[in-house]
Amino acid sequence: MNMMSETAVEKALDQKMTEMKYKMIGKDVSVYYGEKRALFDVNLNVREHTVTALIGPSGCGKSTFLRCLNRMNDTIDSCRVTGKITLDEMDIYDPDIDVVELRARVGMVFQKPNPFPKSIYENIAYGPRIHGLARSKADLDQVVETSLQKAGLWNEVKDRLQESGTGLSGGQQQRLCIARAVAVSPEVILMDEPCSALDPIATAKVEELIHELRANFTIVIVTHSMQQAARVSQRTAMFHLGLLVEENDTDKMFTNPDDQRTQDYIMGRFG
Numbered sequence: 428m429n430m431m432s433e434t435a436v437e438k439a440l441d442q443k444m445t446e447m448k449y450k451m452i453g454k455d456v457s458v459y460y461g462e463k464r465a466l467f468d469v470n471l472n473v474r475e476h477t478v479t480a481l482i483g484p485s486g487c488g489k490s491t492f493l494r495c496l497n498r499m500n501d502t503i504d505s506c507r508v509t510g511k512i513t514l515d516e517m518d519i520y521d522p523d524i525d526v527v528e529l530r531a532r533v534g535m536v537f538q539k540p541n542p543f544p545k546s547i548y549e550n551i552a553y554g555p556r557i558h559g560l561a562r563s564k565a566d567l568d569q570v571v572e573t574s575l576q577k578a579g580l581w582n583e584v585k586d587r588l589q590e591s592g593t594g595l596s597g598g599q600q601q602r603l604c605i606a607r608a609v610a611v612s613p614e615v616i617l618m619d620e621p622c623s624a625l626d627p628i629a630t631a632k633v634e635e636l637i638h639e640l641r642a643n644f645t646i647v648i649v650t651h652s653m654q655q656a657a658r659v660s661q662r663t664a665m666f667h668l669g670l671l672v673e674e675n676d677t678d679k680m681f682t683n684p685d686d687q688r689t690q691d692y693i694m695g696r697f698g
């Protein structure tokens with residue numbers, strides 16, 4: 428698998444990335460769980476058509492920050508978010524925002540594959556149906572096929588669409604969840620340690636997929652694996668004790684980071 432080869436497409440995307448606007452802007456983002464402060468004035472911008480990796484030791488606030496980006500923290504009672512986050516120019520914490528719509532634009536894939544206990548077909552069709560994205564059965568069939576193709580799963584499941592999603596292997600289930608996220612045509616996809624429950628072969632497939640998805644989506648991925656961050660991302664953000672300590676080109680981050688704490692973490696001195 429030569430997923431990091433500098434193909435023409437890759438070069439074009441890199442070029443696009445350097446010219447590109449920020450898809451999401453996080454300004455002075457702080458998060459509190461009750462009295463406890465988990466993030467301190469984080470300023471982090473997410474570039475379009477870029478994979479941004481969030482790294483740092485356990486408990487540093489990676490998942491907390493990721494959840495801010497589609498207001499998943501709203502579901503935690505004690506949680507309070509301050510600062511400002513925009514998607515394009517829209518303030519996502521504006522009280523008038525429809526959170527369901529926001530989460531269709533900023534989708535999420537979780538650590539543990541969590542397909543619905545329904546058929547493979549239904550797992551994909553559910554979102555487009557409730558968001559009114561398909562006018563007919565034929566439309567819906569098309570969305571299901573395209574989404575499964577984008578997630579690199581179509582050939583493996585096309586003859587068993589009516590079988591349960593939970594009957595797939597772990598790696599297939601995670602690609603099914605990615606297909607489900609893709610099906611509602613999000614602009615941004617958030618992934619919280621999407622490979623941590625997968626074996627190395629399934630991980631490689633998902634990493635390759637993330638790499639391909641960059642052409643159509645903007646991706647933010649939390650990972651504990653430095654190798655994974657280096658393989659899949661173009662930008663990396665390093666968190667420590669609730670602070671964003673450095674954000675940089677991934678290549679630079681892993682060869683010559685600006686911050687001593689990044690250096691220490693990458694060298695395995697803590698975390």
Ligand SMILES: Nc1ncnc2c1ncn2[C@@H]1O[C@H](COP(=O)(O)OP(=O)(O)OP(=O)(O)O)[C@@H](O)[C@H]1O
Pocket residue numbers: 460463465483484485486487488489490491492503505
């Ligand atoms: N639901 C919650 N209620 C209270 N505190 C929480 C909650 N979720 C996270 N925290 C706290 O916020 C801080 C940041 O947690 P977070 O889960 O964002 O870290 P993380 O970097 O994702 O860690 P890990 O790598 O272990 O997943 C931690 O101190 C954690 O204990």
Ligand SMILES: [Mg+2]
Pocket residue numbers: 489490491649
């Ligand atoms: Mg986490």
